[in-house]
Amino acid sequence: MSSNAPARNVKGPGEGSYQVLTFVLGNETYGVDILRVQEIRGWSAVTKIPHAPSHVLGVLNLRGSIVPIVDLRMRFSLERAEYTTVTVIIVVSVMSAAGRRDFGVVVDGVSDVVDVNVEEVKAAPELGARGATDYIRGLVPVSERMVVLLDIDRLIGSELTALNSGPTAEAASAA
């Protein structure tokens, strides 16, 4: 039994474990709640949106809807990588103040789906300004690696609502 307290604001079914899709980005492995993953697809050319932040690459047609594509490397201020045939896009649904929105996140590659036990999740170390790691739910060891569990709503959602409207953005990001 780990002596660490469970990470703060771990959501999820709460029963004891939930499933997480893990993926690789640079040297790190990350995980998102599998229930939020809509689809995984390969890379295709996006249509640019004018005046978008640099990590929003553009939009793609995903089964008839227009979905924005975010490059997580750039979001995490990692070096930008080449987009190759093995580059993968994970389509996730994000809950924001405006309701559900779908986004595609560009990652290096997708790994396994793992079961995460709520009790094993450790708190992320505080790094200076609190806001920077708000989107990290916690860390969990999975076969000798540390998987960084992401809160996809905080990672993508609040920032993109900030993009598009004034007052609501403040309200949303203040949440």
Place this chain on the structure above:
Amino acid sequence: MTIDLTQFHDAFFEESFEALDSMEAALLKLDIGAPDKELINTIFRVAHSIKGGSATFGFSDIASFTHSLETLLDELRSGAMQVTLAMSDLLLKSVDVMRAMLRAVQQKQPIDAQRVSDLQFDLELMIVQKNATPTTVAPPAAEEPTQPATASAAATSEPATEPAQEPPRWEISFRPYPELFARGNDPLRMMRELAELGQLDSTVDVGGLPPFAELNPQTCHLAWNLVLSGHVSEASIRQVFEWAEGDCELRIRLTNPPPTALVTPEPKAVTATEPEATAATEPAQVAAIPTPTAPAAPPAAVVPASAPVPVAAVPAASAAKADAPIPAAADSGSIRVSVEKIDELMNTVGELVITQAMLSQLGSKLEGPTAEKLRAGLAQLERNMRELQESVMRVRMLPINVVFSRFPRMVRDLAQRLGKQIELKLTGEQTELDKTVLEKIGDPLVHLVRNSIDHGIEAPQVRTAAGKPAAGTVHLDACHRGGNIAVEVSDDGGGLDKNRILAKARERGLVNPNDVLTDEQIYELIFLPGFSTAEKTTDLSGRGVGMDVVRRNIKELGGKIELRSEAGKGSKTIITLPLTLAIVDGQSVAVGSETYIVPLISIVESMQLKSANVSRLSGRGEVFSFRGYYLPIVRLYEVFGVQPRTKVLEEGLVVVAEGEGHQRVGLFVDDLLGQQQVVIKSLEANYGHVEGVSGATILGDGSVALILDVPGMIRTLSVRSAA
């Protein structure tokens, strides 16, 4: 086993609102001096039906109020009271109150009891005080209405015009569906109404009645064969059952068409007053199985044109008057469909169009004899798709009359309030537009009409002093024009006062004192936020929030608005709208590796530039000359941050595009790729609003192309360059 009646509330509310609309329309048409019997009957029937329905559903407040209303209308109907202006006003107010009550109940809000009881008191008072003067209204509705005003000499004689002739005999088979009760209908009510029209003989059919133990008491299992004798038109009979439309099977048959020889010859009367009746007579006799016609269908008692027509056939006069149908006509050829179903259908069709475009594109890349056949098949598919798309779009289209019909009442009330005399002219009401556009066009039009009445049309004395008729005309017109809809609001009032507008603008610092503006530019000033030249704001318009909001609403619909005016003569506002919000006709343009769609409604012309036409003006940047003006050049690759094929103006093309108020720019692109109809996909659903972009679409190759918002782009750019 009890049916939960609440599931039928929605239908009741919908039908009641519609019925109130038709009651209002009938009241507005009512000629106080010579009121039309059919109109009065319609009005009565509405009150009666709403009363019954609300009683069934337990809405006792509404039932009680409508009961008082019905009592008054009954007096009117029987001729015991006359229509007066005061009564007409009271009745119109009742419509408002009933609407408010229904809405309150629908939204589970409290009813404004004071308002209701006040009005109810007025109604009761009027009933009690009923005028004792003999009425000019025709005798009870048992016979088909005979208009005293209409010429037929025999009309003024006793209502039973052809004593020797047997009255028509109608056989009616009325077979309700089980849910008839739950929808607030009661066959007893209908029988009562029929009994008022003529002599009713009722035979019940209990064949469908289950054994007592199995009977669900809230479902109807009885049916009837009725015989109605009397000078009644088929249309009147159908109207009795109109609230049960869709909940029953109804068959009406005339069993004794009258003989051709007639007793009293009235040749003159015939031709003068009944051209419609005679023309339509032949089929009328066969009027058997439900072939619904407009409410003005002449009664089947009318005889073939050659013989003199019995006066009982008279509703031609009322037919002429009731020609613009009171909307609750018996039209059993339609069904109600939820908006969601239609939207889904449109989405699916939109997806089909995209898929078909993809296939076509793939097909164009194939080789060989089979490829030829495939391409031919795909071309056929494209034609079919286009037809399908148009058909589905038409499903969602409704005549603009849905919106126009609001206006007679509004104009009447407004004119009264402001002490002006206004004549409202409506043309092109049958022009159809997409339901979504229709829903949003109402408010802007209301604002424009209010403006015309408030600021445009002068007071009657002023008008007569100017040699104009005392009553001003406000004209609403709609028509299809070049693939779009044009809606015009015009008046013959005083027109826009340019000097006053200019002065106000200068006063507000919106315009420099030395600037010279063209007429058009002056009128444009009106669209600036907070602008109003009204001396005092009435509570209607002149609050200064008007025209800019109107323009924004029109813009959101993908349309544009312009003003024209002539001092002393009047003003005209022209709104141009696309036919639908879901699809846009666009010109594809290439900028670098990206494709953009420019809506055709914004395009004036496309051209290649010659260096001779291009200049640099200080303070305005790059411009080119076009039809005598200098227009700014917008390099799209800069706007969108894309690498273009060429940055040399002469090597690309310029699309002359128009924004609001004749602001024009030249959009510099690499190439033109062709015109097509594209399905608009929302960018905002997942991403958000982007300045200069109104949406996106999916091209044949599956990639996304942005649709430009030309007016928005122009506005942003001018704001930026002004900064």
Place this chain on the structure above:
Amino acid sequence: MKKRKKASPSASRRARGGPVSGPSKEPSTLRLPAECTVSGAAALKEQLAGLIDDPLSVTLDITSLQRIDTAALQVITAFVRERAGQGRPLEWHGSQPVLTTAAQLLGLTSLLKLPA
């Protein structure tokens, strides 16, 4: 089978059986409410169901009746029909034009054995 004191024309048919009649030998009476309409039709049916097998004649008391509609009359019609098949009559107590008119308009006068 016991003989009944209040014989009715179709007494012989009662011999067919069914639940023993209730303790009282008075004919059962059901008083219709002032408002006898579709919203109360289920309740009306339930009340009548209690009387459906009553071997004596059933009386409907309409002295309080002010309003009646087709749904209520349908229930009563079904009731009457059922009992008529077993020779059990229905009687009316009181007289109300609203009922007579309604029955006439709906063509139910003879079925309900109302005075014409």
